[in-house]
Amino acid sequence: MSKLKITLVKSVIGSVPKNRAIIESMGFHKLNSSVVLPDNAATRGQIRRIAPYVKVEEVNE
Known part of the structure; x- marks a missing residue:
């Protein structure tokens, strides 16, 4: 089963509260x-x- 490496690249200041919660x-x-x-x-x-x-990258195990 593959996995995803997810990196936060943009600040969440001023974003929609629902997106911030996610x-x-x-x-x-x-x-x-x-x-x-x-x-x-x-x-x-x-x-x-x-x-x-x-930013999303696929990681194979």
Whole structure:
């Protein structure tokens, strides 16, 4: 099963509160921090909502 490495590349100051909540729930704390999450429908949906704020790379295990 592949995983996604997601990096926060844009500040969430002034963003929509729902998008800010999604970013916090994914585990981001600071700008340029990265998290590795499973590649599933729920994660893809979250990424679609916060696409302007993140960079996504595929990581194979």
